[in-house]
Amino acid sequence: MDLSQLEVFLAVAKEGRFSRAAEKLHRTQSAVSQTIHKLEEEINEPLFDRSSREGLLTDAGRILQEYAERLLNLRTDAQGALVELRELQRGNLSIAANELTSLYLLPVLGDFRRLHPRIKITVYRALGSHIPDDVLRHGVELGVVTYDPQDSRLHSVVVYEDELTLVVPPMHPLAGENEISLKQLGEESFVAHIVSSPYREKVIEAFRHYKTPLHMDVELPTLQAIKRFVEGGNGVAFLPQISVESELERGELVRIRVRELSLHRKLRLIYRKSGSTSHAAKACLKVAEAIAQQRKGNYRFERGR
Numbered sequence: 001m002d003l004s005q006l007e008v009f010l011a012v013a014k015e016g017r018f019s020r021a022a023e024k025l026h027r028t029q030s031a032v033s034q035t036i037h038k039l040e041e042e043i044n045e046p047l048f049d050r051s052s053r054e055g056l057l058t059d060a061g062r063i064l065q066e067y068a069e070r071l072l073n074l075r076t077d078a079q080g081a082l083v084e085l086r087e088l089q090r091g092n093l094s095i096a097a098n099e100l101t102s103l104y105l106l107p108v109l110g111d112f113r114r115l116h117p118r119i120k121i122t123v124y125r126a127l128g129s130h131i132p133d134d135v136l137r138h139g140v141e142l143g144v145v146t147y148d149p150q151d152s153r154l155h156s157v158v159v160y161e162d163e164l165t166l167v168v169p170p171m172h173p174l175a176g177e178n179e180i181s182l183k184q185l186g187e188e189s190f191v192a193h194i195v196s197s198p199y200r201e202k203v204i205e206a207f208r209h210y211k212t213p214l215h216m217d218v219e220l221p222t223l224q225a226i227k228r229f230v231e232g233g234n235g236v237a238f239l240p241q242i243s244v245e246s247e248l249e250r251g252e253l254v255r256i257r258v259r260e261l262s263l264h265r266k267l268r269l270i271y272r273k274s275g276s277t278s279h280a281a282k283a284c285l286k287v288a289e290a291i292a293q294q295r296k297g298n299y300r301f302e303r304g305r
Contacts, residue, residue, distance in 0.1 A: 001042055003075060006068040008035040009047065013065050016055040086279055088116045093280040094140040096126040099223060101144035103242050104160050104267050107295075112287045119280050135270055141281040143270045146198075157269045158302040159288055164199050164263040165241045167253040169233045179257040186212045189235040191226050194219040199263060203238050206261050227253065241298065242267070266300075 011021040012032065022029040040047050045060035057065060085091050093112075097105060102123055109121055126134055131143035132151055148156055166185075168175050174184070185207075192200065207214040218235060220226050223243045230237050231252050247253040269288060271277060292301035 001039065003072065005035055005039045006064075006071060008032055009039055010065065010068050010072070012036060012048070012055060013057055013061065018055070088279055088283055089118050091118075091278060091280040092120045092122070093142075093278070093284055095121075095123045095142045095144065095284075096131045096134045096140040097123055097144040098126060098128050098131075100240055100243060101128070101146060101267055103223075104144055108284065108288050108291055111291065112284055115287065116280070116283060119283075132270060135272060138272075138275075141271060141278055142284060145268050145270060146265050148266075148268065149270060153273055154270045155273055156304065157285070157288070158266045158300045159269050159292065160242060160267040161298050161300060162265050162267055163241045163298075164203070164238050164261070165244060166236065166238055166256045166258050166261075167227075167230060167244055167247070168236045168256060169231055170251060170254055171233060172236065172254070174236075174256055175254040177256055179259055182206060182210050182258055182260040183212050185214075185236070185258070187215075189215050189217045191218045191220060191229050191235040191237045192216045193223065193226060194221050199238070199240070199265075202263055203261070210260060 008021070008025065008027075011025055012018055015021040015024060018032050018036070019029050022032045025032065036047065043060065043064070046058050047061035047064060049056040049058055083089075095105065102125070105123060109123075112119070113121065124134070124140060126143075128145050128147070131145050132149040132154060134140050135143045136151070136153060144159075146162070174180060204214060218229065220229060223239060226237050226239065227244060227247055229235065231247070241255075244253055244255070248255055269285065271281060271285075289301040292299040
């Protein structure tokens with residue numbers, strides 16, 4: 001039993017005669033009769049009362065009619081849903097990111113949401129080291145990381161070039177300086193992230209190399225908490241530039257260059273090479289590319305780097 005047989009059956013049931021059904025279907029009456037005969041053989045039940053000239057349905061015919069209508073309506077619904085998916089009227093977008101890399105996503109997802117408001121977006125918080133595996137295991141479609149996974153199964157697109165930035169509150173004695181030496185920070189109280197990172201280790205190594213004390217007197221669990229604490233005049237901090245863009249623009253924090261310390265890293269969007277990429281994920285990549293063209297500066301869209 002297939003859907004084309006059921007279409008013929010419903011046409012005969014509606015028209016009441018094989019000849020009228022054949023005309024509606026643009027088929028010969030013989031072809032319609034053969035289809036109905038084959039369908040009756042498959043279910044081992046007569047579907048029409050042959051003694052009636054009006055093509056009355058048997059009990060089996062009435063039952064099959066109900067289910068046939070449901071099946072064909074489901075097919076129509078499925079076809080419509082697939083069209084909506086292609087036209088981004090429905091669907092899901094799943095992304096893995098950590099506290100830092102999710103900051104990159106905010107303008108991208110903002111524009112994506114305005115363009116495609118019916119797509120459900122879920123950003124899962126994950127450790128950066130786990131994100132490539134999450135993508136490869138199909139747990140998510142896209143991931144944002146701060147390193148090159150070096151995995152031939154993944155596409156990698158550089159989307160942002162980040163820099164470690166020293167920030168101080170506006171009233172700080174050093175706030176008027178454009179550039180200082182690392183040794184000038186030997187007496188400062190630093191507010192640090194409690195989770196170790198490559199950035200943190202490189203800062204510790206730089207202070208050690210220049211034989212300068214590093215006073216990490218306060219450790220906090222989030223970038224947001226660190227920013228608010230520094231804004232309140234409670235110390236200084238090294239933070240990723242992407243995390244303080246808004247505060248620098250509003251004058252809530254001041255950036256100072258440190259002569260001996262220049263640390264850069266690239267944020268990357270990653271996704272699987274094998275299998276199909278959803279329409280929603282493709283649309284997100286297009287938005288990321290448009291963001292890079294519009295904002296320029298630290299924003300990029302460089303494939304395979």
